[in-house]
Amino acid sequence: MGANKITAMDVARAAGVSQPTVSRVFSAGGSVSPALATKVREAAVKLGYRPNTLARSLTTGQSKTIGLIVAYLDNPFYTEALERLSRSLKEMGYNIMIFMAANEARDVDEVVQSLLDHQVDGILMASISMSSELTDRLADEGVPVVLFNRGHATAAVTSVTSANALGGRKVAEFLLAGDHTRIAHISGWQGASTGQDRLAGFVDTLEAAGLSPHSVIDGMFSRAVAAEATRKLMTSRTPPDAIFVGNDHMAFAVLDTLRVELGVRVPDDISVVGYDDVAMAGWAAYDLTTVRQPANRMVQAALAELMAQINGEDHPPRTIEIDGPLIIRGSARRPAGDI
Amino acid sequence: MGANKITAMDVARAAGVSQPTVSRVFSAGGSVSPALATKVREAAVKLGYRPNTLARSLTTGQSKTIGLIVAYLDNPFYTEALERLSRSLKEMGYNIMIFMAANEARDVDEVVQSLLDHQVDGILMASISMSSELTDRLADEGVPVVLFNRGHATAAVTSVTSANALGGRKVAEFLLAGDHTRIAHISGWQGASTGQDRLAGFVDTLEAAGLSPHSVIDGMFSRAVAAEATRKLMTSRTPPDAIFVGNDHMAFAVLDTLRVELGVRVPDDISVVGYDDVAMAGWAAYDLTTVRQPANRMVQAALAELMAQINGEDHPPRTIEIDGPLIIRGSARRPAGDI
DNA sequence: ACCAGTCATGAATACGTATTCAAGGCAAAG
DNA sequence: CTTTGCCTTGAATACGTATTCATGACTGGT
Numbered sequence: 214m215g216a217n218k219i220t221a222m223d224v225a226r227a228a229g230v231s232q233p234t235v236s237r238v239f240s241a242g243g244s245v246s247p248a249l250a251t252k253v254r255e256a257a258v259k260l261g262y263r264p265n266t267l268a269r270s271l272t273t274g275q276s277k278t279i280g281l282i283v284a285y286l287d288n289p290f291y292t293e294a295l296e297r298l299s300r301s302l303k304e305m306g307y308n309i310m311i312f313m314a315a316n317e318a319r320d321v322d323e324v325v326q327s328l329l330d331h332q333v334d335g336i337l338m339a340s341i342s343m344s345s346e347l348t349d350r351l352a353d354e355g356v357p358v359v360l361f362n363r364g365h366a367t368a369a370v371t372s373v374t375s376a377n378a379l380g381g382r383k384v385a386e387f388l389l390a391g392d393h394t395r396i397a398h399i400s401g402w403q404g405a406s407t408g409q410d411r412l413a414g415f416v417d418t419l420e421a422a423g424l425s426p427h428s429v430i431d432g433m434f435s436r437a438v439a440a441e442a443t444r445k446l447m448t449s450r451t452p453p454d455a456i457f458v459g460n461d462h463m464a465f466a467v468l469d470t471l472r473v474e475l476g477v478r479v480p481d482d483i484s485v486v487g488y489d490d491v492a493m494a495g496w497a498a499y500d501l502t503t504v505r506q507p508a509n510r511m512v513q514a515a516l517a518e519l520m521a522q523i524n525g526e527d528h529p530p531r532t533i534e535i536d537g538p539l540i541i542r543g544s545a546r547r548p549a550g551d552i
Numbered sequence: 553m554g555a556n557k558i559t560a561m562d563v564a565r566a567a568g569v570s571q572p573t574v575s576r577v578f579s580a581g582g583s584v585s586p587a588l589a590t591k592v593r594e595a596a597v598k599l600g601y602r603p604n605t606l607a608r609s610l611t612t613g614q615s616k617t618i619g620l621i622v623a624y625l626d627n628p629f630y631t632e633a634l635e636r637l638s639r640s641l642k643e644m645g646y647n648i649m650i651f652m653a654a655n656e657a658r659d660v661d662e663v664v665q666s667l668l669d670h671q672v673d674g675i676l677m678a679s680i681s682m683s684s685e686l687t688d689r690l691a692d693e694g695v696p697v698v699l700f701n702r703g704h705a706t707a708a709v710t711s712v713t714s715a716n717a718l719g720g721r722k723v724a725e726f727l728l729a730g731d732h733t734r735i736a737h738i739s740g741w742q743g744a745s746t747g748q749d750r751l752a753g754f755v756d757t758l759e760a761a762g763l764s765p766h767s768v769i770d771g772m773f774s775r776a777v778a779a780e781a782t783r784k785l786m787t788s789r790t791p792p793d794a795i796f797v798g799n800d801h802m803a804f805a806v807l808d809t810l811r812v813e814l815g816v817r818v819p820d821d822i823s824v825v826g827y828d829d830v831a832m833a834g835w836a837a838y839d840l841t842t843v844r845q846p847a848n849r850m851v852q853a854a855l856a857e858l859m860a861q862i863n864g865e866d867h868p869p870r871t872i873e874i875d876g877p878l879i880i881r882g883s884a885r886r887p888a889g890d891i
Numbered sequence: 892a893c894c895a896g897t898c899a900t901g902a903a904t905a906c907g908t909a910t911t912c913a914a915g916g917c918a919a920a921g
Numbered sequence: 922c923t924t925t926g927c928c929t930t931g932a933a934t935a936c937g938t939a940t941t942c943a944t945g946a947c948t949g950g951t
Contacts, residue, residue: 263665263668263669264669265610265669265671266669266670266671267606267609267610267615267670267671268610270606271604271606271607271610276606278649286631286634286635287628287631287632287635287831289626289628292625292626292631293626295625295652296625296626296652299650299651299652300652303651303652308649308651308666308670309649309650309651310617310647310648310649310650311638311648311649311650312638312642312647312648313634313635313638313639313642326602327647329602330602330603330604330605331605331606331647332604332605332606465835465837466835468837469835469836469837470836472836472837473836473837473839474836492626496804496805496808497808497809497811497812497813498804498807498808498811498812498837498838499837500812
C-alpha cells in the first residue's frame, strides 16, 4: 500500500519553496505571489497533498469540530434536527463528533470530558440535562455550550427550546374550546425542563378556566410508559375525553393503544394532542393534532448562539424560546364553528 | 476565564519529573516506578490535567476516531444501527465523526476527503454506494473501509449486508404459500445493491414457481414515490393482491395510502410485506409482516471487520451476508393451515 | 534619484504529545 | 566481588502545521 503521507514539506521541495509558503497557500490569511501560489498548487495536486487537520488544529487551537451529545435518537424530532445541524455545520466548515449518552450525570460527564480532550470548539447538547456543577466546569474551561431543547435552572448556559409553556397553553385552550371537560395529561419526563414547562402551561391554563386536569401521569418520554398510562386512564371509572401527550413519540403509542388495543375511536370517543409535529404526525395512520416545534429555526438559533460564543465577543448566556403553531389535524375534536 | 491549558510539562514540573515520564504514566505501554507514578497522578488531578488527544494523535498516527457516513436518517433502521455503533465504539475507545451525505458521487467524495484530512483510523459507510474509483483511492491511501448495508460490485471492499436475495426469496415463498397470484413489488432503489438483490431473489423465486410478478416499480426508498406507485397499482385494471415493498419505511407509506386514502382493507383485500423490521413495524398501527435485518449482528460484524483491518494483519476484503427471519404479523394473509 | 512603506519569502520556533536513545541504578547470577 | 542484564529515567527529537520575525525586493510619491 502507498501509505506515503505527503506533507507540506514534500510539496515545498517539489515546488522549490519553503514549507511556510506552502502553508500560506492553504491557509486563509496567507499572502503569496500568484506565481508561487500556482506552482505550489500544481505540486500539491501532483503529489496528492492535503493538509493534516490534526497538525493544523494543534497549532491554531481551533479544531473546527463541534461536539454533539444526543440522548433520544428513536424520537424522530432529533434525527430531523441532527440532519439540519449536520448540513449547516458542514457549510460553515465545521465537523461533528457525535456521542450518545443516557440522561445520567455520570454518563454525560464522561462524554463531555471526552469531547474536551478532543479540543472541540464548542458543545451542543440535545435533550440532555446538565448539572450546575458541569456547567460551571465548562464555563471554567472556556468552552462554549448550547443546550438544544432543554432549559437550565440557573440560566448560566445558553439554551434553545420551543415556547413550551405557551405550547401547553395553546393545547389547553384548543381542548377547552372543543368542549372537553375531562382532560388528562401524559406528560413528558418531569426530570426535563421541557416536560415541566409544557405541563405547567397546560395545567395553569386549565385552572385559569376553572377546570382541573382529569389526571396527570409522567410518561417519561417512553412508549411503554405512555401505553401503560393510557390503559390506566381508560379503565378508570370516568375516563378522560381528551389526552394531551407530552410529545409525538409517546402520542403514537397512546393512539395505538387506544385504537387497536382498547378499541376506542379517535377523535369520536376521545381526543389526542401531541407535541413536536414530527413528520410522522402528518402520516395518514396517525393524523395527529400537535404543537409544532420549528426544528429548522431552533437549529439555526442554536448554531448562531454557538458561533457567537466561539467567535469571542464575550457573548453572555441567553435563554431562547421559539414559538410554534398548533397544527390541527384529525386526532382531536375541533371547536364547534371551526371550519 | 481560566483557559490555562494544563500540559504534560506543567504536571512534570509540579511532580518534579520530566515530561516523558508524565507521558508514560498516561500512555499504555509506559513503565514507571510506582512511586513516581502516584506522584504524577496526584499532580495531574490537582492541576486538572488531561492529555491533549490531538497532539497524541499527531505523534502516534492513531486518531482513535472512525468516520461514519450516513445517507438516510429518516429511516429508523439507520438510527437504530447508529445507536448500537456509537455504544460499541465508545466501549472500544473510539470516537465517531459523523457526516450526512446524499447518495451522489461528488458529495461522497467530498465527505471522504474531509474524513481523510482528519486522519480517521477507518471509515464506515452506511447505505452509501461507492464508485470503484473511490474504493481504489481509499485502498491506495491504506484507510480501512467497511460498507454497511450496501454491497459493492467489484468486491474490492468489505461490505456487510443482510442476506438480501434470500430475504426476497422468503417473501416470495410466503406470499406464494398464501395463494397470492398477482404479486407486485415496489422495490428499493435500483441504484443500490440492496434494492437490486431483494428484487432479484424475489422475482427469481416467483418465476421458478411459474409466476411472473404483477409489476415492479422502483420506489427509490422514498415515501412519496412509494405512495404514488401504490396509487398507480391500485387503479390499474387488475390490481395486485399482494405487494412486497423494498423496505419498511416505504411500506408504511404504502399502508397509509392503501387504508386511508384508497379505503382498501389490509390484509383482507391485499397483503403487504416489508423489509427491515424496524421497531415501528411492530407498532399496532402498522403490524407489518417483514423480513428482519438483524441490526445488532450486522453492526457487530461490520465493526469486527473494521477493527481487523485497522489492526493490520492484512485483512482481505470480505462480503458478509447475515440471514434474518421473516417476521409474520398481520399485514399479509397467512398460508392456509398456518396457525 | 531617494525614501518610506508595503509585500513576499524563508529561517526559526511553537503547539503538546510519544518515542528513541543513552545513561544510570540495581538485582541476580556466577 | 564482578558481571550481565533489566528497569527506570531524562535529554533530544519527531509528528505536520501555523506563526513570528527579520530580510530583501519592490512600489509609489516627490
